[in-house]
Structure formats: C-alpha cells, structure tokens
Amino acid sequence: MINIYNINELDTFICNNINKYVILLYFGSKYCQPCQKLLTFLDNDDNKLLMPKLIVGYIDINNHSDDIGDIYNISILPTQILINLTNDDKIIQFAKIEGYDIIKLQMEYNNYVNQYNI
Numbered sequence: 098m099i100n101i102y103n104i105n106e107l108d109t110f111i112c113n114n115i116n117k118y119v120i121l122l123y124f125g126s127k128y129c130q131p132c133q134k135l136l137t138f139l140d141n142d143d144n145k146l147l148m149p150k151l152i153v154g155y156i157d158i159n160n161h162s163d164d165i166g167d168i169y170n171i172s173i174l175p176t177q178i179l180i181n182l183t184n185d186d187k188i189i190q191f192a193k194i195e196g197y198d199i200i201k202l203q204m205e206y207n208n209y210v211n212q213y214n215i
Contacts, residue, residue: 098123098140098153104163110154115182118152119209121202124166124176126159131197132175138199148206150215177202179209 101107107122114120123139125132138144139153158166158174169178173195181191192205209215 098136098155101154101156101165102161104165104168107154107156107165111180111188114152115180119148119150119206119215120180121151121153121206122169122178122180123153123155124158124169124171124174124178125155126157126174128159129174135175135177135197135199147203150210151206179205181209181213 099110101110101122111120121139123135125136127133136155139151145151156165158171169176169190175195175197177194179191179193180188183189191209194201194205
C-alpha cells in the first residue's frame with residue numbers, strides 16, 4: 098500500500114503501475130473506523146492472496162494537500178475506486194465501491210482481471 102499525499106504523487110503512482118497491476122485508489126481517514134478496518138484487511142498478507150495483482154494507493158482525506166477527493170467525487174468513507182486507461186490514455190473509473198464492502202471489492206477486482214486479462 099502506497100500513501101498518496103498530493104496530485105503529483107497520485108499521477109506518479111498511476112503512471113508507474115497502470116499496465117502492471119489493478120490499481121485501487123482507496124479514500125479513507127484515520128478517524129473513520131470502517132476505513133481502518135478496511136486498511137487492516139487490505140494490508141493482511143493472507144488477503145493479498147485473494148487479489149494478487151492489486152496495488153493500493155491510499156489517500157487519507159484529512160492528510161493531503163490537493164482536492165483529490167473532489168476530483169473523484171468522494172462523499173462517503175471509505176470509498177474504493179478501481180481505475181484503468183482508455184485506448185487514448187485517459188484515466189477512467191472501472192468501479193466505485195462506497196462503504197465497507199469487501200465482497201463487492203473482490204467481485205469488481207475479479208471482473209477487472211477477467212475483462213483486461215491481467
């Protein structure tokens with residue numbers, strides 16, 4: 098899991114990983130109990146086996162210098178967004194999961210892997 102503090106770090110994170118991994122942007126807060134629970138789940142080595150191609154960029158909405166949350170229309174915490182690139186290199190949202198829903202996250206991850214053959 099990579100902590101992201103500003104838009105430049107986000108851009109670098111995406112550029113370095115877009116064709117190698119399934120990118121999850123995870124928006125949370127240290128003050129949000131479900132967010133911390135999901136962080137624990139995503140950081141657990143056993144759970145990493147369920148989604149081996151997943152790389153997580155964590156954005157604490159209380160600890161960044163840009164309005165990254167506004168760019169991705171974050172209104173609920175935790176929020177997870179799987180992203181991809183279009184053929185003309187535009188970042189698109191593949192799936193958005195609002196709240197603590199590990200089953201939906203796993204399903205969307207599997208859909209992504211199957212659709213893009215990663």
